[in-house]
Amino acid sequence: MNESDVDGRKLSATFERALDGVGADLGPLVAGAAERGRSIRRRRRTTAAGAAAVAAVLVVGGALTLRPGGGNAAVTVQAPTASASASPMPSRAFPQLLQKSDTGPERLDPGTGAQQGSVALTGHAAVLTLARALPPGGHTSGFSGYSGVVGWTEAPTRNVAARATLLYDDGTGPVEVGVEVDGGIGALYRPGSYPPGPGQDPYVIGYDDEYDCTKTVAPNIRSCSATVLPDGGHLKLTESVLDRVTTRTVNLLRPDNTRVIVTATNSVPVADSRKPQPLREGLPLSLDQLQTAAMAAGFHEWITPEEAERAEEAVRPFHDDTPGKNMPSGTGTGANAGAATAGPTPGGKG
Structure with a gap:
């Protein structure tokens, strides 16, 4: 039966x-x-x-492969795994993040002389290098940036200044990460090259002092360390806290006179707000992780047109943050908005 x-x-x-x-x-x-x-x-x-x-x-081995915008530039990130030490998901809903429009192709600045056949590092290429250099396991979005050719010294020079920002979310809330790449600016880092004058902001330091923590006097600085690297480069790591806003900055001056600054902050652009807002406590990115990003091999002044094209295909949507373009005058979109100028500027706070 x-x-x-x-x-x-x-x-x-x-x-x-x-x-x-x-x-x-x-x-x-x-x-x-x-x-x-x-x-x-x-x-x-x-x-x-x-x-x-x-x-x-x-999900093979915890890895997810993303190919944003098509093309051959696949970005592989590690899928988060549950563990006892994992940060809990926030109990409150986030305000809606500021949605930036896709502004289409980025202008290319062709090289001349020794750079003939190359183009200036683009915002697309800078943000793609940054995204790939950040720790796996996070989701990246909100890509924006711009670049241009500048002259830092009185003698005619053609150096590249590039800016790029993105949002990085480890699953517990987004933070903004930005990179500044300034080619040739190391020529200004010499004693007395840009001493603070009378009436200047007392927290602005001269170029000759920028990599000296004893002269980093901003009151919100929680920690600072400065190192001369074996290759002769200079490195400064700082963390600042002001109210609920935490910011970590890696400032690298390479032997080729290129400065790379990577900054992470928990204050991000949100809709219906004139100022970025802190959406989470603290930062998921350590200074060591940001240092790894700053030392990424892709932050060159000049790249090939093919590299620029591949970056543009891979990074979509992308917003051109060139000052005065695609945004109302006097407004910013993040920690690095308006940071690139066509001339020397004194060192930043910290």
Whole structure:
């Protein structure tokens, strides 16, 4: 006797006792119902197993491969895994983030002389290098930036200044990460090159002092460390806290006179607000992780047109943040808005 017959007889006997023997023989009907119930349970188990198999195919070894905007520039990030030390998801809803429009192709500045055949590092290329240099496991979005050719010294020079920002979210809330790349600016880092004058902001430091923590006097600086690297470069790491806003900055001056500054802050642009807002406590990115990003190999003054094209294909949507373009005058979109100028500027706060 099979399982369905046994179950059917038990149910039939129960019904017959309840009906006191009145009515038709319920055995075949109840047995069929029992068999259909078991069939449904088997299908559910099969469906659950199939879903698990599909998930295993989609997440192989915890890695997800993203190919934003098509092209050959795939960005692979590590899928977050649950652990006892993982940060809990916030209980409150975030305000809506500021949505920047996609402003289309970025202008290319062709190189001349020794840079003939190259183009200036673009905002697309800078933000792509930054995104790839950040720790895996986070989601990146909100790409923006710009670049231009500038002259830092009195003698005619053609150096590249590039700016780029993105949002990085480790699953507990977004932070803004920005990069500034200033080619050739190291020529200004010499004693007395830009001493603060009377009436200047007392927290602005001269270029000759920028990599000296004893002269980093901003009151919101929580920590500062400065190092001369084995290759002769200079590195300064700072963390500042003001109210609920935490900012970490890595300032690298390379031997080729290129300065790369990577900054992360938990204050991000939100809709319906003139100022960025802190959406989470603290930062998911350490100074060591930001230092790794600042030392990424892709922050060159000049790149090939093919590199510029691949970056533009990979980074979409992208907003051109060139000062005075695509935004109202006097407004900013983040920690680095308006930072690039066509001339020397004193060192920043910290």
